[in-house]
Amino acid sequence: MTESLVTTSSQTVGPFFAIGLPWEDGPFVVAPDTPGAIRIVGRVLDGAGDPVPDALIETWQADPDGRFDHPDDPRGAVASGFRGFGRCPTDVNGRFEFVTLKPGALPGQAPHIAVSVFCRGILVRLVTRIYFPEDNLDDDPVLAVVEPALRQTLVASAAPYGYRFDIVLQGPDETVFFDV
Amino acid sequence: MELPTYRRDPESQPPVHWPDYVSNPGRAPKRPLVLIPQRLTEVTGPLLGAERVGPHDNDLTIQHPGEPLGQRIIVTGRVLDGDGRPVPDTLVEVWQANASGRYHHAGDRHPAPLDPNFSGVGRCMTDAAGRYSFTTIQPGAYPWRNHHNAWRPAHIHFSLFGTAFTQRLITQMYFPGDPLFGQDPIFNSVRDPRARESMIATFDLSATVPEWALAYSWDIVLRGKNPTPVEEEDDDD
Numbered sequence: 001m002t003e004s005l006v007t008t009s010s011q012t013v014g015p016f017f018a019i020g021l022p023w024e025d026g027p028f029v030v031a032p033d034t035p036g037a038i039r040i041v042g043r044v045l046d047g048a049g050d051p052v053p054d055a056l057i058e059t060w061q062a063d064p065d066g067r068f069d070h071p072d073d074p075r076g077a078v079a080s081g082f083r084g085f086g087r088c089p090t091d092v093n094g095r096f097e098f099v100t101l102k103p104g105a106l107p108g109q110a111p112h113i114a115v116s117v118f119c120r121g122i123l124v125r126l127v128t129r130i131y132f133p134e135d136n137l138d139d140d141p142v143l144a145v146v147e148p149a150l151r152q153t154l155v156a157s158a159a160p161y162g163y164r165f166d167i168v169l170q171g172p173d174e175t176v177f178f179d180v
Numbered sequence: 181m182e183l184p185t186y187r188r189d190p191e192s193q194p195p196v197h198w199p200d201y202v203s204n205p206g207r208a209p210k211r212p213l214v215l216i217p218q219r220l221t222e223v224t225g226p227l228l229g230a231e232r233v234g235p236h237d238n239d240l241t242i243q244h245p246g247e248p249l250g251q252r253i254i255v256t257g258r259v260l261d262g263d264g265r266p267v268p269d270t271l272v273e274v275w276q277a278n279a280s281g282r283y284h285h286a287g288d289r290h291p292a293p294l295d296p297n298f299s300g301v302g303r304c305m306t307d308a309a310g311r312y313s314f315t316t317i318q319p320g321a322y323p324w325r326n327h328h329n330a331w332r333p334a335h336i337h338f339s340l341f342g343t344a345f346t347q348r349l350i351t352q353m354y355f356p357g358d359p360l361f362g363q364d365p366i367f368n369s370v371r372d373p374r375a376r377e378s379m380i381a382t383f384d385l386s387a388t389v390p391e392w393a394l395a396y397s398w399d400i401v402l403r404g405k406n407p408t409p410v411e412e413e414d415d416d417d
Binding site: 070126141 | 193211288302366
């Protein structure tokens, strides 16, 4: 039997990741002219309500059929070539934006997008989820473990261009973050 | 089909709240993180490929017309999971300050010289044995305003994906014997001494190139898989 190794510790992404991590196509999970493309726009705010201009947001999601581009998806990998991954740094106003397709439902789970938040000041990755307001969220097993009053922090609001989803790091409207 | 799950290893990780790092208290969430079981979303993850890596991306010393200033170093190692299995074909991204301790970033106000021949950004894919290698310049330490006379120990930032969302890791590699460790709240946010020391690379004489470059080796360990339950029913909650 092999000995378990110590998992390498997380450290802050720091203030200067923008020299290397952003990709030109990072925010475009799909090209903007893709049929059915939606925009998800939001801001990252700190405990004082100020925008966080140096955060990196990443998304991971299933395709519109609810499949992941990954061999461990037991139903087989996506047929569409859908990457499912997005990466966007926040701008001076704390704003981020993704262009993607709405994910389909997963077996037993409502449609959602997994989100990672990295920023100066935070030593670990913060993980949250984006759910969609038009879906039936009552039976979702992840929302079920979230205090009912806080669930709305995980639900995007509909907007003319797609959806709005703000990430509040701290304070009365603090977004729910998960330990995965 | 049984989905894999990944071991949590909280002892090795820094806390969410770490006020010695002065920008932490205003940003760290106050409510405890909500523990959720790993499902399909968490055990899959982006498998980014070689299309993310350009021809000179693993050699930070040849990305410009001239050579950067500073001590050439080779940084090499393996990406492993918690059971010591190599993680092949996974993207490794790095970024760092130059030899003077300055980042090629408009927000870096440290009055040390920029180097027109050094951007400080690299990428590579691990090979079939999980190995990665970068040729770069020894980064300088730099002052920051966390506390009086605060200096960051020299470090290289690393970003890794592994094969699952749960394995995503952004960290920093440090250099052996750095006299600045004792006063650095970021390094010391990791409370477990074994985990803290595992962020420090080893000087590796065997990887040096005579008349050319020194070398350090550093293995990165991503979260390991839980053993697959044999008889127990998965209660799926």
